[in-house]
Amino acid sequence: MPDLRKEIINILDDKLLTPHFQPIVSLNQKKILGYEALIRGPSDSPLHSPFNLFTTAERFNLSTRLEFLCREITIQHYADLDIKEKLFINASPLVLLQPEFKKGETLRLLDQYDVNPRSVVIELTEHKPADNYEIMRASAKHYRSMGFEIALDDLGAGYSGLRLWAELLPEYVKIDKHFIHGLHDDPIKLNFVRSIQSMAISLNCSVIAEGIETEDEFKAIEKIGITNAQGYYFARPTAIPVKEINKALFAIDQTKDYKPVPFNNATTAVHIIRDIAPISAKTTISDVMNLFHHNSELTILPLVDDNLASGIIFRDKFLTKLFSSRYGIDLHGKNQIKTFIENTPLCIDKNMPIDLVSKQLTSLMTNDPAFIITQNGEYMGIGTLLDLLAEFTRQQIDNAKHANPLTLLPGSVPINNQINQLLANKTPFGFGYFDLDNFKPFNDVYSYDAGDDIIKAVANTLTKYIPAESGRIGHIGGDDFIVIFTCNDWLIRCENILEAFKNTVPAYYSDKDIKAGGIHTENRTGEKCFFPLISLSIGLVDPVSTSLCHSHVDIADLASEAKKMAKKITGNSLFINKRMSAKVCDNFQPVIHNPATKLHAVN
Numbered sequence: 001m002p003d004l005r006k007e008i009i010n011i012l013d014d015k016l017l018t019p020h021f022q023p024i025v026s027l028n029q030k031k032i033l034g035y036e037a038l039i040r041g042p043s044d045s046p047l048h049s050p051f052n053l054f055t056t057a058e059r060f061n062l063s064t065r066l067e068f069l070c071r072e073i074t075i076q077h078y079a080d081l082d083i084k085e086k087l088f089i090n091a092s093p094l095v096l097l098q099p100e101f102k103k104g105e106t107l108r109l110l111d112q113y114d115v116n117p118r119s120v121v122i123e124l125t126e127h128k129p130a131d132n133y134e135i136m137r138a139s140a141k142h143y144r145s146m147g148f149e150i151a152l153d154d155l156g157a158g159y160s161g162l163r164l165w166a167e168l169l170p171e172y173v174k175i176d177k178h179f180i181h182g183l184h185d186d187p188i189k190l191n192f193v194r195s196i197q198s199m200a201i202s203l204n205c206s207v208i209a210e211g212i213e214t215e216d217e218f219k220a221i222e223k224i225g226i227t228n229a230q231g232y233y234f235a236r237p238t239a240i241p242v243k244e245i246n247k248a249l250f251a252i253d254q255t256k257d258y259k260p261v262p263f264n265n266a267t268t269a270v271h272i273i274r275d276i277a278p279i280s281a282k283t284t285i286s287d288v289m290n291l292f293h294h295n296s297e298l299t300i301l302p303l304v305d306d307n308l309a310s311g312i313i314f315r316d317k318f319l320t321k322l323f324s325s326r327y328g329i330d331l332h333g334k335n336q337i338k339t340f341i342e343n344t345p346l347c348i349d350k351n352m353p354i355d356l357v358s359k360q361l362t363s364l365m366t367n368d369p370a371f372i373i374t375q376n377g378e379y380m381g382i383g384t385l386l387d388l389l390a391e392f393t394r395q396q397i398d399n400a401k402h403a404n405p406l407t408l409l410p411g412s413v414p415i416n417n418q419i420n421q422l423l424a425n426k427t428p429f430g431f432g433y434f435d436l437d438n439f440k441p442f443n444d445v446y447s448y449d450a451g452d453d454i455i456k457a458v459a460n461t462l463t464k465y466i467p468a469e470s471g472r473i474g475h476i477g478g479d480d481f482i483v484i485f486t487c488n489d490w491l492i493r494c495e496n497i498l499e500a501f502k503n504t505v506p507a508y509y510s511d512k513d514i515k516a517g518g519i520h521t522e523n524r525t526g527e528k529c530f531f532p533l534i535s536l537s538i539g540l541v542d543p544v545s546t547s548l549c550h551s552h553v554d555i556a557d558l559a560s561e562a563k564k565m566a567k568k569i570t571g572n573s574l575f576i577n578k579r580m581s582a583k584v585c586d587n588f589q590p591v592i593h594n595p596a597t598k599l600h601a602v603n
Helices: 004-014 050-059 063-080 093-097 105-112 134-144 161-168 187-202 215-224 248-255 285-294 315-322 328-332 354-364 385-402 412-424 439-446 448-465 490-508 511-516 543-547 552-567
Strands: 018-026 031-040 086-091 120-124 149-155 172-175 206-209 300-305 308-314 347-349 370-375 378-384 430-437 471-477 480-485 518-522 528-532 535-541 573-577 598-602
Touching: 004 050, 004 063, 018 063, 031 050, 031 063, 050 063, 063 086, 063 093, 063 105, 086 149, 093 134, 120 134, 134 149, 134 161, 149 161, 172 187, 187 206, 187 215, 285 300, 285 315, 300 378, 308 315, 308 370, 308 378, 354 385, 378 385, 385 412, 412 471, 412 480, 412 552, 430 448, 430 490, 430 543, 430 552, 439 448, 439 518, 439 528, 448 471, 448 480, 448 490, 490 535, 490 573, 511 518, 535 552, 543 552, 552 573
Parallel strands: 031 086, 086 120, 120 149, 149 172, 172 206, 347 370, 535 573, 573 598
Antiparallel strands: 018 031, 300 308, 370 378, 430 480, 430 535, 471 480, 518 528
16 A cells, blocks of 8 residues: 555655646637636546645645645646636635735736736635635635636535525536536436526626536537536646647537428528628727617618637617616727627528528527527628518418418428429439338228328328438328428438328227227128238339439439339338439449338338
C-alpha cells in the first residue's frame, strides 16, 4: 500500500500538478466562451485522479494548501498559453474558514502573471449540508470584491441549490450532469431543465449545461434555450486546450432530424424566407437604436457573425427592455447588442417541409415571432410565424382539394407530383402499393360502415409507422394506399405494418368468424365460398429501381406488378419488385422469408 500522506506532501512540495482545460461553449456565439480548469496529479501516481487527489488532501488536512497550489499552477498555465477566453476556477467555500487561508493571494497571482481579474470566474460548489448560508454568501462576497464573476457549480447535486442561487445571484449557474444525461428521453429531466432556464432568464443569469456527451443531449438543451454547454460532445479536458469547436457540431440538428424532401410541390421553409440584412452581435446598443429609429418598418434584426446566427433582436422587446429604466440608453448604449440575447435562436434548414417546421415550433412552445432559416447551417434569412401560418393554411387548403374524404390522406394528384419532383431532383426513395385481401366479402357481410372502419384502420397503421419525416402516405381510392418511402428502413417498417395489421383485424370480426378463420359468403359469380380474414398485401419497388424510372407512371407499373405477386401469397405478405434494378446490378438480394409475414423479392 502506498503511503498516501507522503505521496500528497511530495506532490505539493514539488508542485507536481497539471491543469487540463475543458471548453465551455456559447451556443449563441457558436464558439468557446471560456475554459474550466481541472487539475490532474502525476500520471504514475495513485493520486492522478482529481477525486483521489482532493479526498486525500482533505484526509490529511491539506485542502487549503492544495487549493492554493491548484490556483497558482492554473493561472500560470492560463497566462503561458495566452488564453483570451474566460478562466473558470473551482473554489471550496470552506477554505475561507481555514487558519492558513491567505486573503488576496489570488489577486497577487493574477497580478504576477498579468491576468485581468474580470477574465476569471470562480465556481463555488456546495456538496455538504449546511444550515448556515453565511459561508457561501461570504465566499461570493469575497471573490466579487476582487472583480471576479461567480458561478454556482453542480446545481441539483447539492443540498440547497435553489436557495443558494437565490441568495448568491451568480452570473452563471451550472446544471449538474445527472440532469443532462439522457435528457432527451426523460420528461422529468426536461421539465427540470426548462424550469432552471426560465428562472435564469428572470434572474439575468447564464445557464451552463454540464456533461453534454451525445448529439441528442445537445439538441435537447439547445431546443430548451440553454445558452452555454460543456462536455465530451464538444471536447475533452486537455493540457493544451482546443482553440475552436468544429462548427459542424452546431449544425447537426438542421440536417439529421428529417429528410430534406419537399412535399406538396415544394412547400418548404425557403418559400417563406425574408431577406433581412443581419448585423454583428458586436454592434453597440446605441447603433441598434439608431437603426430602429431611422427605419420604422424594421421590426426584426438577426445577429450574424461568420455566417452563423447567434440571436434575433425584436424591435418591441428591445425598446421595452431598453427604456424600462430611466437611464437605459445612457447605461447600456456602449454595450454590445449580444447582451440582449436571452435564448439561442431556432434555426430551420431551408429544405425543411412546412408541416415539420410547424411541428417543431409547436413542440418548443416558443413565443418568438420569428426564426432563422439556414443553408448548410449558415444564415440565409428570416422566417416569421405569420408567413408560416399563411403558407401552412394555403398548403392545407390545397391538400383538401385532393384528399380522400374518408381518411383525409392525399389522393393520387399530390402523390404523383411528389414522385415526379423526387425523380427530377434525383432523390432516392422507395415505393409501396398497399391493398386489402378479402375486403369485398367482408363489406358484404359486415356492412359498408364496418368496411370503412377497416380502411381507417389501415390508414392509422400506416400513419403510425410512417411519420412525415420517413415518407408520404396516399389514399388513392377504395382499399388502395400508396406510400413514398424517404427513409432507409422501409422494409422493416413494412414488416412492422403487416404484423400490426394482423393483430388489429380480429377486432372487426365476430368470435364465431375468428374461430372459423374467416367468413362464408358469395363470390363475384354468386357461388358460396369461404374467405379468410382480411389481410394486407404490399407491392414494393426498391430505391434503385425507382431511380431508373422516368415518371410516376413507370413506378406505378412496377408497384402494380409487385402487388399482384403479393396478393398471390396467402395472408399478410409483401413482394419486392427489382425488375428495373436487375438491369444494373450484378448481385441481388435473395428471397427473404419471415415466419410472421411472407416476404418475397423478385429479380
